[in-house]
Amino acid sequence: MSSFNVGVIGIGDISDVYFDNLKLFDIVRVLGCAGRDLGKAEAKAAQHGIPRAYRDAMALIADPDIDIILNLTHPAVHAELNLAALAAGKHVYSEKPLAASFADGQRIMALAKDKGLRVGCAPDTFLGGRLQACRKLIDDGVIGQVTAASAFAVSHGMEWFHxxxxxxxxxxxxxxxxxxxxxxxxxxxxxxxVESGCALSNRAFAQRTMHYGPQQGETFEVGVDTHISGNLAFSNGAVATIVTSFDVWDSELPRLEIYGTKGTLCLRDVDPCDGPNLFGGTLLLRTESNYRWKNMPRQTPGSDWIEVESRHPFNSVSHARNSRGIGLVDMAYAIRDQRPERASGAMALHALEVMDKLINSARSRTFFTTETRFERPAALPIDFPASEG
Ligand SMILES: NC(=O)c1ccc[n+]([C@@H]2O[C@H](COP(=O)([O-])OP(=O)(O)OC[C@H]3O[C@@H](n4cnc5c(N)ncnc54)[C@H](O)[C@@H]3O)[C@@H](O)[C@H]2O)c1
Structure with a gap:
């Protein structure tokens, strides 16, 4: 098959980015879209030149011309729609998370296996230039053996911009x-x-107020803990701290750091959203021969953190931009070429297991171990001019 017809379910905030990006790749063609309202689907189809609009998700899933379902709905309905799409014989690429619970994620992957269908899942930001540059530096041994990592995703919530x-x-x-x-x-x-882990959590507010959009000023109830602090032990011996929060007004914490025996990689928080949820951005490298902190012996005059240029060719798309959808494009190539997809359902299921078990660990105050495994996705080919100091 030279190209795949994609049907998109969910035509909200994030859908325009996907529609725009998928137009750049001949391997996929968006044939139709659906939300919960035919009028809105028709308007979205007209906006993006999409041939077909459907009254609801099930009508789209029933279209025999569609090969891959792109699920851009809310997490609470990801599982139900991913399962319906697989049952109808379609490959699935889902927005994150794969499902709202580990058990539902397992059901999705089991059905895909039974049917011989592919499941891919966002996020695909790890295919962006910055995280692929991290990957190359780690694989090349530049920071030595990785022993630890920190990940901090703290903000004051989505009601300020969504x-x-x-x-x-x-x-x-x-x-x-x-x-x-x-x-x-x-x-x-x-x-x-990840082999094992544990977490603690709490919530700062029982109600929150919308500060953006037409419903500004309205309040809604909070039904979940909004600050969670976890620890993870990886099979390779590394340990990581992960904090996610909607309760923090501001922070100087980095977004992601990887600590090795020979150096540190840092995705610094330059911009409030400058984390692994973006495709490009600054990547800093500190090794023995360069330094960051004052009063340390300087071995290479003039050196500080090295700012690594992070770009690579994925067709013609620059990874400094919002490239959401390249995981789906990679999955289409993977189906055609009969190789594993990179943004795989198996990795997403492991991620979901880890997150689900962190949340339950915080509730039960117990440690957990994981049961799922996945193949680390192949690195993308990278054009990598690492500039030395
Ligand atoms: N908005 C962002 O910045 C952003 C970024 C990355 C990922 N995401 C993810 O994308 C997904 C969608 O988020 P969003 O921000 O676009 O939400 P949204 O509320 O703006 O849009 C969700 C869409 O899903 C549709 N929908 C919900 N239930 C449905 C059902 N049963 N059948 C058919 N359609 C249904 C809604 O009608 C709407 O069109 C979520 O998983 C979110 O985590 C969002």
Whole structure:
């Protein structure tokens, strides 16, 4: 098959980015879209030149011309729609998380296996230039053996920039399942499988107020803990700290750091959103021969953190921009070429298991071990001019 027809379910905030990006790749063609309202689907189809609009998700899933379902709905309905799509014989690429619970994620992957279908899942930001540059530096041994990592995704919540934020404050979402997948997936793609972990959590507010969009000023109930602090032990011996929160006004914490026996990689928090939820951005490298802190012996005059240029060719798309959808494009190539997809359902299920068990660990105050495993995705080819100091 030379190209795949994609049907998109969910035509909200994030859908335009996908529609725009998928137009850049001939391997996929968006044939139709659906939400919960035919009029809105028709308007979205007209906006993006999409041939077909459907009254609801099931009508789209029933279209025999569609090969891959792209699920851009809310986390609470990801499982139900991913399962319906697989049952109808379609490959699935889902927005994160794969499902709202580990048990539902397992059902999705079991059905895909039975049917011989592919499941891919966001986030695909680990395919962006910055995290692929991290990957290359680690694989090349530049920071030595990785022994630890830190991941911090702290903010004061989505009600400041999202027109419909209440869904992330419900029982089946919260900061770990909403923003956490970017950080957990980044760690998994760099370090491999998590063996065990534990967490603690609390919530600062029982109600929150919308500060953006048409519902500004309205309040809604919070049904989930909004600050969760976890620890993870990886199979390769590394340990990581992960904090996700909607309760923090501001912070000087970095977004992601990887600590090795020979150096540190840092995704610094330059911009409030400058984390592994973006495709490009600054990547700093500190080794024995360069230094960051004053009063330390300077071995290479003029050196500080090295700022690594992080770019690579994925067709013609620059990874400094929002490239959401390249994981789906990679999955389409993977189906055609009969190779594993990089943003795989197996990695997403492991990420979901880790997040689900962190949340339960915080509730039960117990440690957990994991049961799922995945193949670390192949690195992308990279054009890598590492500039020395
Ligand atoms: N908004 C962002 O910045 C952003 C970024 C990255 C990922 N995401 C993820 O994308 C997904 C969607 O988020 P969003 O911000 O676009 O939400 P949104 O509320 O703006 O849009 C969700 C869409 O899903 C549709 N929908 C919900 N239930 C449905 C059902 N049963 N059948 C058919 N359609 C249904 C809604 O009608 C709406 O069109 C979530 O998983 C979110 O985590 C969002």
């Amino acid at each position: 027109p419909n934020p209440a869904f992330v404050y419900q029982q089946d979402c919260g900061p770990l399942l909403d923003i956490g997948p970017y950080y957990v997936t980044a760690l998994l793609s760099l370090l491999g499988t």
